[in-house]
Amino acid sequence: MDRERQTEAILLRRHSYSESSWILGWMTADLGWIQTLAKGAKRWTGSHRGPLDLFYLCEIAVLAPRTGDLHLFKEARVRNPFLALRRSWATFSCAQYFGELLGGSVERGTPFPELYDLLRKALTYLETHPPSLILIERYERRLLEASGLRGGGFAALDELLGSSASRIFASRKSLTEAVLSGA
Structure with missing residues (x-):
């Protein structure tokens, strides 16, 4: 082979x-x-x-x-190269959070084309739009739906992420502060 x-x-x-x-x-x-x-x-x-x-x-x-x-x-x-993701700290942090969230929610080596497409579309959107709380919540919700978890919020994300949840939630907190301050 x-x-x-x-x-x-x-x-x-x-x-x-x-x-x-x-x-x-x-x-x-x-x-x-x-x-x-x-x-x-x-x-x-x-x-x-x-x-x-x-x-x-x-x-x-x-x-x-x-x-x-x-x-x-x-x-x-x-x-x-998604170069526009580097235009501001908030935009770069949002892309990084999306990647961390995805990486923490999938099993290594298991194909998941729907989640790959979600990430690609989110990064493409961030190239031309500033990050927002609505975008972050929509990404989280679609990630949960694609993973087979209904509902939303931190409880469902915590269930999906397991041991990496606290680290990823800390990233989300920093991201939220950056988005709200317009950094």
């Missing part, structure tokens, strides 16, 4: 692995939430460095692991 896979993905997390490598967290269209090891990525220059920025929508190639769940990153082609 061919282990190399190509998929559309949005980069949501980036953690240092070594002096020269990154662990990258992607929400993908058909592989779900995956992590990749990008060997030597900190040394890359030119065209390689750009696709490894947060919230970039890319077409990525990865090598599936034989064991475990850490894919090997091969390459990325940027389809939309």
Whole structure:
């Protein structure tokens, strides 16, 4: 079986692995939430460095692991860098919250195209509209609905997020303050 896979993905997390490598967290269209090891990525220059920025929508190639769940990153082609998400702290914080919420609510490696589409549409909307409390609540509600949880509010989110709920709720509090202050 061919282990190399190509998929559309949005980069949501980036953690240092070594002096020269990154662990990258992607929400993908058909592989779900995956992590990749990008060997030597900190040394890359030119065209390689750009696709490894947060919230970039890319077409990525990865090598599936034989064991475990850490894919090997091969390459990325940027389809939309979502540069306008960096126009204000509130906008960037909103995109980050959406990514954290999604990452905390899905099982690693389980395809969930509806949630991928929700994130992509939310980031596209944020490119041309400022974040608002209505947008945040709508995203949360649609995430809960797609996950099969009816109702809403923090109780349902707490149930969905489990152990990561308190960290994500702290991010939401900071985001709410940024939105209300117009930061």
